[in-house]
Structure formats: structure tokens, C-alpha cells
Amino acid sequence: ATDAIPLRRETADIRDLFRWALDVLRGQAATFDVGLDVRVDDDVPTAVSVDARKVAWAITSLVGNALRYVRRGSKTMPGGTIVVHVSRELGQVVIAVQDDGPGIPSERLQMLFNPSPPTSTVALGLAMVKDVVEAHGGSFAIESDTRAPSHGTTVRLTLPVAA
Numbered sequence: 001a002t003d004a005i006p007l008r009r010e011t012a013d014i015r016d017l018f019r020w021a022l023d024v025l026r027g028q029a030a031t032f033d034v035g036l037d038v039r040v041d042d043d044v045p046t047a048v049s050v051d052a053r054k055v056a057w058a059i060t061s062l063v064g065n066a067l068r069y070v071r072r073g074s075k076t077m078p079g080g081t082i083v084v085h086v087s088r089e090l091g092q093v094v095i096a097v098q099d100d101g102p103g104i105p106s107e108r109l110q111m112l113f114n115p116s117p118p119t120s121t122v123a124l125g126l127a128m129v130k131d132v133v134e135a136h137g138g139s140f141a142i143e144s145d146t147r148a149p150s151h152g153t154t155v156r157l158t159l160p161v162a163a
Contacts, residue, residue: 005135007051014048014086014093015040021056022084025063033073035081036063043088045161050136055159058129059084062097062155065122069101069153091161092138098154103146112142126155133157 018038029036063082070080085096104112112123113130130140137160144153 005131007054007135009049009051011047011049012052013046014044015046017052017056018059018084018086021059022063025060025067028067029082032067032079034067034070034079037081038084040086041088044086044093045088048093048159048161050159054132058132058157059095061125061129065125066097066099066101070099071101093159093161095157096154098152100152103151103153104144105146109142109144133159136160
């Protein structure tokens with residue numbers, strides 16, 4: 001149950017949180033010639049009450065998964081792209097991690113959150129991210145398309161704004 005996840009809420013600046021959480025992954029993305037773009041809308045509150053370490057882990061987990069599946073660059077072709085977009089919608093912070101990787105087939109997507117034990121480290125990581133978000137009173141959604149040219153995956157985390 002998600003209520004079993006203890007949270008150590010603190011007031012955190014969401015921009016700083018993303019900056020330090022994604023620092024290492026920026027270097028990895030550059031090594032693979034993968035574009036990593038982080039956008040934080042101006043109306044996103046700077047002070048949010050979250051367990052900063054757990055939220056940072058969730059974000060790095062999602063971006064790390066995306067790095068595994070997007071196209072790596074070569075001398076003749078640039079790599080794929082990952083966009084992390086933080087916005088504010090209806091009094092909540094919405095974090096969307098979108099990639100242009102191959103996408104997750106619909107039958108596999110349905111199995112990712114099957115109550116049985118996870119079948120892969122990606123499924124386990126996604127289940128843990130979902131648990132962290134739900135422990136904060138938020139929601140988790142994932143959309144994926146395997147059809148070219150629109151292929152890719154978007155994971156949306158919604159967190160209540162509480163200061």
C-alpha cells in the first residue's frame with residue numbers, strides 16, 4: 001500500500017530540485033548525443049512541500065529509463081530527445097517526461113502495473129515511482145505509442161501544491 005511509504009516533506013524549490021536531480025543524467029545524455037530538455041513554466045511555484053529526495057529519485061528514474069530506450073546518436077545521425085516539462089494545472093504541479101523512443105507496446109503497457117510481481121526492473125521502477133507519487137497524494141499516468149512517426153512515451157506525474 002502506498003501509505004506505507006514514509007515521506008519527509010520539506011519546502012523545496014522545484015527548479016533547484018530538477019537542476020541537481022538531473023545533473024548526472026545531463027552528462028550521460030550528452031555522451032549518447034541525446035537531447036535532454038528541461039522546461040519549467042514561469043507559473044510553477046518555487047516552494048512546494050514534497051519529499052525532495054523521493055521526488056528527485058522518481059524523476060531521475062523516469063529520465064534514466066528514457067535514456068535506455070531513445071536512439072543514441074552517431075556521427076551521421078543525432079540521438080533522440082527527452083523533454084521534461086514542469087507546469088501548473090488546477091493548483092497542481094504536473095511533471096511530464098516525454099521521449100521519442102520506440103514506445104511501449106500496448107500489451108506490455110497493460111502488464112506494467114499488474115498486481116503480480118514486476119517482470120522487469122523497468123516495471124519495478126515505474127511501480128515504485130507510482131507509489132511515491134501516490135504517497136504525496138498525486139497521480140501517475142503513462143501513454144505510449146509504437147507507431148511511427150509519432151512513437152514515444154510520456155509519463156505524467158501530478159503532485160498537489162502544498163507549501
